[in-house]
Amino acid sequence: MIRTDLLELVSNLRAKGEPFALATVVRTVAATAAKAGAKAIIRDDGVISAGWIGGGCARGAVLRAARDAIKDGEPRLISVQPKDLLDQLGVAAGEAREGIEFAKNMCPSRGTMDIFVEPVLPHPQIVILGSSPVGVALADLAQRFGFFVIVCAPASDHADYGEVDVLADGFEPPGQYGGAGFIVVATQGKGDSAALKAALKASSAYVAFVGSRKKAEALRQELAQIGFDAERLKAFKAPAGLDIGAITPDEIAFSILAEIIEARRRGHRSELQVAVKE
Structure with missing residues (x-):
């Protein structure tokens, strides 16, 4: 005993x-x-x-x-x-x-x-920035796979989500975030730049952006102009998820979670990892 x-x-x-x-x-x-x-x-x-x-x-x-x-x-x-x-x-x-x-x-x-x-060991953390349909679907799916889900979005958008472990107002990861989780920017047009800035400032095992390569490249150029380090900007994955031909929000969320599981279980950190310390 x-x-x-x-x-x-x-x-x-x-x-x-x-x-x-x-x-x-x-x-x-x-x-x-x-x-x-x-x-x-x-x-x-x-x-x-x-x-x-x-x-x-x-x-x-x-x-x-x-x-x-x-x-x-x-x-x-x-x-x-x-x-x-x-x-x-x-x-x-x-x-x-x-x-x-x-x-x-x-x-x-x-x-x-x-x-x-x-x-x-603690449950692995997924931090979802934004309240797009992909983010909502990812939060639901990740919980079923044992992840600790933190959602960072404006308070006015919190109602879009069901029950998650932590709901934070704004895009900055809250104090409950341990610093080695998986961050997904799922704003899809509603605060993309602000959310990506917050994601790249945080320490993490993986950062991905839900959006096209063209949109991601435009954001990289925008953030580079205001002084973000080039290596940090190269590190985030876009578009987020494995290439399985996903179309619907649920399918895209599934592809993102599959990529996160692969990165976690196989230790793939070269392309996906970004560990930024202030």
Whole structure:
């Protein structure tokens, strides 16, 4: 059972959209400081924020596994054993076999601990600027795929949307935006320039513009004239979405979400990425 203080911290970290890992001791053999069921919360900087999983015998291996798990989103099972047991198994410290990563216990206890390390990652964020039919369709579709949807549009246009996670007045991403999401400018003629300026100023994994290449090029030239960096202006994708011959707003929204999923899952960042820091 997770202690109340750990549950509260888990809830707070998830509410903030902060990634972390939950480490749980699942098995111990012989003398070990921690026993099965012991838990700890480890943040992405490798610091244990709460809980306890034993002393230095296992700590280093678990912290490394936690950082790796948060980075790639994959859980780990760590087995910390004394050298003679590792030798009997024919494995070396740092080696992985059949889904188990082995580490050496250097402590006098010479016990064995198996620790399951599970990453807890925030929902990916999609920020939709504008209230066009494509933006409305994308918001609805993205929620069904587990995205945290933030809509930035003039308050007078908020009624166009159904229920989303965050509705912000204007085009600037609000405080709930974590800075590594996917931004789609879906103004389609209603504030294109202002929305694109806001999108390019924000840090993100992907920025795309719903509109033709001709319109996008005109906007690039307009923003270049007022001092926007050329590399930033090259980075946004237009037209948004995969080329699937989409025509209707729903089809275009589907093509955009498919492109975002591809960028997220395959790590395609060369053409799509724009990470702008003030």
